[in-house]
Amino acid sequence: MVSFELARTLADEVLFPAAAEVDAAGAVPRSHFDLLAEHGFYGAVAPREHGGPELPLDEAGRIVEALSGGCLSTAFVWAQHHGVVRGLLSTERTELRDRHLDDAVRGKLRGGVSFAGAIPQPPRLHAVPVDGGYRFTGEAPFVSGWGIVDVLQVSARDGDSVVNAFLDARPAPGIRVEPLRLVAAQATATVRLWFDDHFVPAERVLGVVPHSAVLAAQAGAARLNGAMPLGIAGRCTRLIADAGRPEVAERLEADRDAVRDGLDQAFATGADIAPARAAAAELALRAAGALVTAAGSSALLLGEHGQRLVREATFTLVAASRPPIKDGILALLAGGAR
Numbered sequence: 001m002v003s004f005e006l007a008r009t010l011a012d013e014v015l016f017p018a019a020a021e022v023d024a025a026g027a028v029p030r031s032h033f034d035l036l037a038e039h040g041f042y043g044a045v046a047p048r049e050h051g052g053p054e055l056p057l058d059e060a061g062r063i064v065e066a067l068s069g070g071c072l073s074t075a076f077v078w079a080q081h082h083g084v085v086r087g088l089l090s091t092e093r094t095e096l097r098d099r100h101l102d103d104a105v106r107g108k109l110r111g112g113v114s115f116a117g118a119i120p121q122p123p124r125l126h127a128v129p130v131d132g133g134y135r136f137t138g139e140a141p142f143v144s145g146w147g148i149v150d151v152l153q154v155s156a157r158d159g160d161s162v163v164n165a166f167l168d169a170r171p172a173p174g175i176r177v178e179p180l181r182l183v184a185a186q187a188t189a190t191v192r193l194w195f196d197d198h199f200v201p202a203e204r205v206l207g208v209v210p211h212s213a214v215l216a217a218q219a220g221a222a223r224l225n226g227a228m229p230l231g232i233a234g235r236c237t238r239l240i241a242d243a244g245r246p247e248v249a250e251r252l253e254a255d256r257d258a259v260r261d262g263l264d265q266a267f268a269t270g271a272d273i274a275p276a277r278a279a280a281a282e283l284a285l286r287a288a289g290a291l292v293t294a295a296g297s298s299a300l301l302l303g304e305h306g307q308r309l310v311r312e313a314t315f316t317l318v319a320a321s322r323p324p325i326k327d328g329i330l331a332l333l334a335g336g337a338r
Helices: 006-026 031-039 057-068 072-090 094-106 211-216 218-224 226-243 244-270 274-295 307-318 323-333
Strands: 111-114 125-130 133-142 151-158 161-170 177-181 193-199 203-209
Touching: 006 031, 006 057, 006 072, 006 307, 031 072, 057 072, 057 218, 057 226, 057 244, 072 094, 072 111, 072 151, 072 161, 072 203, 072 218, 111 133, 125 193, 133 151, 133 161, 133 323, 161 193, 161 211, 177 211, 203 211, 211 218, 218 226, 218 274, 226 244, 226 274, 226 307, 244 274, 274 307, 274 323
Parallel strands: 111 151, 125 151
Antiparallel strands: 125 133, 133 193, 151 161, 161 203, 177 193
């Protein structure tokens, strides 16, 4: 049964022991993703009638937190999949849903998402209506899971609307792949996709929604991606305690719990979630810095957890960070009130 407790067990017994090797190799073993599929985690957001546990968002957040504390690269690639599941659940293209949803819920079909070309103003990726579908032109700047996932939900802008396309995750005419070298989470297999008049047939369009609706839905995404820095912070506190500084770990754990509560409350009440999401990223960086300090010079050695977690905390400062979140992080790092 999908649960926080099971996620934490898998993180502690499988993901975390291999995290240093994954970081060094720059690749996540397929067995990690197979393990998550075996235990039902690819269907975590799916309703019961489609074979999922229909978890509330706060419970889903705790699972993301646990897995991120085991291996950020594994958790980040896996988390993208749920955008594809939601897209298939909500699409009016019944043939796409009937063909792919069951496999996506079971993790037999694995997906990734790319919203970053459509959300900014001005957009980076444009969808031009043509007979039989759309032509995509521009860039999808940060696409994770390339070579790992089977399909991608790629979003592009058509005026004030966002076109969500369901694409195979492989090279195609009009698509150029640029691998990216990252200082952290290189194992996410992140690329930039360049689209040059790439044709997307209408039957591969999951839906067309107002840009304003996409922005309004960002609170849920911020709650889930805000769990990733909390997972890093939680792992750091456990290692700090192991390094003989339990009093430091306890203070950081209290901060983590407060930030988590802030994320949940903001989402539940419809308040601005950006401050809590910013606080999560700032906490991860602070906790990772505390771990390096507590562990001492050995934490600087390649292969040690301290330096890796500092780099992964840096990753959460920018990954899936929208302008209000970025502003909040900068304010905190510049000495603003928490």
